[in-house]
Amino acid sequence: MTTSATTPPAAPAAPAGRAGSPTRPPQSRGRRPLTDEERKQRFEARLAATRNEHSTRLALAIAKRLTDDGAVLCPKCGKGAPRGKFKIHADGGWKHFSSTGCSGDAVAVLQAAGISTGDAVRVLNGLPTRTPIEVPEDAAALAQAFVGVKSVVDTNVFNAVLHYGRNTGGVELAKEFYGTWHISPEAVQESGAVVIADPKQFEQGLIAKFGVERLIACGLFTTNSKGEPFCLVSKRFPVVEPHRHPVTGDVLYMQFRASHEQYERYLAHKRGEREYKGSEKIISLRGAPTEAQIGTGLHVLGARNPDGTYVVPDEAEVTIVEGFKDTLAGRTAGLHTYGLPGTGVRPPAEVCKLLSRFTTVKVAMDGDEAGNNARDELVEYLREHQVRAEPMAMPKDLDLTDVLVGWHASGHWTGTPCGCPTCTKFRTDHPDRFRNS
Ligand SMILES: [Zn+2]
Numbered sequence: 001m002t003t004s005a006t007t008p009p010a011a012p013a014a015p016a017g018r019a020g021s022p023t024r025p026p027q028s029r030g031r032r033p034l035t036d037e038e039r040k041q042r043f044e045a046r047l048a049a050t051r052n053e054h055s056t057r058l059a060l061a062i063a064k065r066l067t068d069d070g071a072v073l074c075p076k077c078g079k080g081a082p083r084g085k086f087k088i089h090a091d092g093g094w095k096h097f098s099s100t101g102c103s104g105d106a107v108a109v110l111q112a113a114g115i116s117t118g119d120a121v122r123v124l125n126g127l128p129t130r131t132p133i134e135v136p137e138d139a140a141a142l143a144q145a146f147v148g149v150k151s152v153v154d155t156n157v158f159n160a161v162l163h164y165g166r167n168t169g170g171v172e173l174a175k176e177f178y179g180t181w182h183i184s185p186e187a188v189q190e191s192g193a194v195v196i197a198d199p200k201q202f203e204q205g206l207i208a209k210f211g212v213e214r215l216i217a218c219g220l221f222t223t224n225s226k227g228e229p230f231c232l233v234s235k236r237f238p239v240v241e242p243h244r245h246p247v248t249g250d251v252l253y254m255q256f257r258a259s260h261e262q263y264e265r266y267l268a269h270k271r272g273e274r275e276y277k278g279s280e281k282i283i284s285l286r287g288a289p290t291e292a293q294i295g296t297g298l299h300v301l302g303a304r305n306p307d308g309t310y311v312v313p314d315e316a317e318v319t320i321v322e323g324f325k326d327t328l329a330g331r332t333a334g335l336h337t338y339g340l341p342g343t344g345v346r347p348p349a350e351v352c353k354l355l356s357r358f359t360t361v362k363v364a365m366d367g368d369e370a371g372n373n374a375r376d377e378l379v380e381y382l383r384e385h386q387v388r389a390e391p392m393a394m395p396k397d398l399d400l401t402d403v404l405v406g407w408h409a410s411g412h413w414t415g416t417p418c419g420c421p422t423c424t425k426f427r428t429d430h431p432d433r434f435r436n437s
């Protein structure tokens with residue numbers, strides 16, 4: 001076996017008309033220290049190579065600013081930017097549409113994460129860095145999720161998830177899970193939520209039935225940077241929260257809620273004791289089209305009696321809340337709730353049409369600043385779509401689930417203050433509410 005030695009490339013001939021310039025030394029194959037000018041040129045070239053959308057997405061993933069939702073934690077102000085409020089341009093420049101008006105580029109994202117400019121440029125060019133930089137396993141998948149690569153709405157697969165859950169005791173497990181917050185079993189049953197007890201077996205069953213390709217195409221599975229498929233439903237995120245079609249009840253979209261154990265990681269992150277990565281509270285189907293994210297509880301509001309009349313009459317008051325858990329908490333409290341998956345999500349036009357038959361639609365979002373702003377914007381949007389929407393004041397820093405727990409913790413609901421761990425913790429966290437009780 002002979003390895004033919006590669007012929008060293010001939011030194012380029014000096015271009016005609018430049019006879020006066022000094023002759024360059026022939027290109028050496030060994031390492032010759034670069035001149036300052038060459039170093040500068042190389043840096044400029046590498047910097048220029050970071051000026052595109054892909055680099056900025058990758059930078060956001062490396063800086064751990066991308067959530068599993070494909071949403072962004074702004075690298076500058078640190079706030080969560082819901083879908084549509086964080087834009088990346090073709091030249092890699094990004095802008096956070098907020099009152100602070102944050103903006104930057106790919107390198108700025110990494111600089112904000114404490115990475116030197118040189119290393120930022122190197123890692124984005126796929127080169128070794130001076131200081132080790134951890135590139136997340138699923139950086140490519142996260143970056144892609146933000147790109148907005150759309151997955152398909154595969155109701156057969158999605159319905160099969162609930163079907164599997166129902167056949168493996170998942171409804172009972174879900175009742176137990178949400179019962180932690182005093183959510184009623186009836187509300188859980190009605191919603192279709194299930195807990196997947198054995199995610200490994202579930203994953204294998206799905207692959208056998210549908211094949212990996214189809215599971216990835218609908219966003220239920222994704223691939224890590226090595227190209228290996230993994231299922232979003234896992235031991236960490238075993239709780240399936242479906243968005244269902246108002247008439248057929250088919251599952252159009254799903255989110256997966258953290259187990260109690262994973263929720264502790266989320267709380268640790270909120271206390272500043274953990275970095276963001278791996279601290280999610282909820283993850284969502286990858287790349288699902290916005291039209292599919294219709295919200296929760298619609299199959300109840302859209303249900304009809306055998307004679308064609310609606311089960312929930314037009315005169316009923318509908319309450320719009322944020323998130324699946326609050327949809328259930330509201331149902332437990334006897335409200336007709338419709339849940340949006342996040343503060344930045346707008347109900348599609350067809351959902352507005354469905355809501356427009358109700359005489360009163362109250363918009364109750366979390367009682368924090370983000371919630372208040374989102375609420376006012378949503379009210380405006382709904383009114384433009386002929387929904388009789390009104391803002392509803394929520395207690396400061398409490399969501400509907402907190403209110404429900406608060407009723408139990410105070411004894412308002414049953415007459416005796418509840419001694420369960422959730423209520424005990426609630427009393428500790430909100431001492432001002434229990435001073436005189
Ligand atoms: Zn910002």
Ligand SMILES: [Zn+2]
Binds near residue numbers: 421424
């Ligand atoms: Zn309790």
